[in-house]
Amino acid sequence: MLIREAVADDWPRIWPFWHRIVAAAETYAWDPDTSEEAARALWMGPGKRVYVAEDGFGAVVGSAYVTPNYGGPAAGIANAAFMVDPGQGGRGIGRALAEHVLTAARAAGFRAMVFNAVVETNPAVRLWTSLGFTVLGTVPDAFEHPRDGLVGLHVMYRAL
């Protein structure tokens, strides 16, 4: 597997799994009906440093971005987001993307990383915890999960 910075032409290969993940409405606080154009702006818009994971055949199987979480005097705190093609989950792609992004964020000068809205029932919480993130707090009953009902959103943090 290869992890590299994304180029504009990667978007059509990110969009199918981006759409599948957001339409499922289980993990992201984004409109499940987000259009392709709006999705592209959310994922690859100004200020985002975007990465893709490619399998051995050159297929894009995951993507992530890093961006400042705040502005001005707090712009040294990063935010990141991750998606792996659901058909390729559980094979270590998410962990590899996360390790790559943590290293890249540190190299870019960010001092810490914050996730603003991690669904508390998302198995990804275990991944983030294993990478050194802690839960700073939880907004209770913030997210209407299609199976779990009303669940909390964690704010997670890690120094870089």
Ligand SMILES: CC(C)(COP(=O)(O)OP(=O)(O)OC[C@H]1O[C@@H](n2cnc3c(N)ncnc32)[C@H](O)[C@@H]1OP(=O)(O)O)[C@@H](O)C(=O)NCCC(=O)NCCS
């Ligand atoms: C979260 C996500 C990026 C993880 O990618 P992945 O390639 O499936 O993850 P990995 O195979 O690297 O697994 C990493 C760890 O996460 C845990 N994990 C991740 N997804 C899991 C799942 N669906 N079920 C159980 N464990 C899971 C495992 O404990 C695994 O631990 P290990 O490395 O010790 O084996 C991917 O599942 C995804 O895109 N989910 C939908 C979007 C999302 O939730 N993004 C994160 C929002 S906070």
